[in-house]
Amino acid sequence: ELVNIYRCIKYHPDALQHELDMLPDAREVFFDCLAQEQVRGLTDIQRAARSLYLIKASFGTDRHTFATAPKGVCNISASFPAVQERLRRVIIENLDFEHLIKTYDRENALFYCDPPYVETEKYYRARFQESDHKRLADALHNIKGRFLLSYNDCPQVRELYADCIIEPVSRRNTLSAQSVDGYKEVLVRNYEL
Numbered sequence: 001e002l003v004n005i006y007r008c009i010k011y012h013p014d015a016l017q018h019e020l021d022m023l024p025d026a027r028e029v030f031f032d033c034l035a036q037e038q039v040r041g042l043t044d045i046q047r048a049a050r051s052l053y054l055i056k057a058s059f060g061t062d063r064h065t066f067a068t069a070p071k072g073v074c075n076i077s078a079s080f081p082a083v084q085e086r087l088r089r090v091i092i093e094n095l096d097f098e099h100l101i102k103t104y105d106r107e108n109a110l111f112y113c114d115p116p117y118v119e120t121e122k123y124y125r126a127r128f129q130e131s132d133h134k135r136l137a138d139a140l141h142n143i144k145g146r147f148l149l150s151y152n153d154c155p156q157v158r159e160l161y162a163d164c165i166i167e168p169v170s171r172r173n174t175l176s177a178q179s180v181d182g183y184k185e186v187l188v189r190n191y192e193l
Helices: 002-011 012-021 025-037 044-057 077-086 095-102 132-143 155-162
Strands: 111-112 148-154 165-171 181-188
Touching: 002 012, 002 044, 002 077, 012 077, 025 044, 025 132, 077 111, 111 132, 132 155, 132 181, 155 181
Parallel strands: 111 148
Antiparallel strands: 148 181, 165 181
């Protein structure tokens, strides 16, 4: 779906914006778009518009929960030229992380990884198992290049990356009712700044 979105941005930006203009902020429209994800017979432009709408109109961009604050997809095409320019230098892959890391690893590589956080795996479309956290750690510990990894701050992550540099960070969490202290995360890396 991501490749289809980018293809439509590149070749049909006006038609994509027109299709988006026809989708008002409404719970019913949101769930219609969600139900139509697997429907056959939609054009690429219709599919791309529905995917963008689900991203934009969902809570935390989860594509499953309708955000009650108006998000609006009007004039989203203003960002299309910047997206087109940025994508000229990007390779899009849809493979298991272990295969990707092996394919692109070299001494000057920098991998940024943002896996599902521990104990939040069930919220992702592509299931990430507990064993995948260990697989990711093993893959990253054996690369030639560098990595930067963002995770939730928990004992399992600290144990998996005990030999790396772990920097605690705190951010305001707008997705749930966390404490006023913020949401505790860590940035993990295998290189010095």
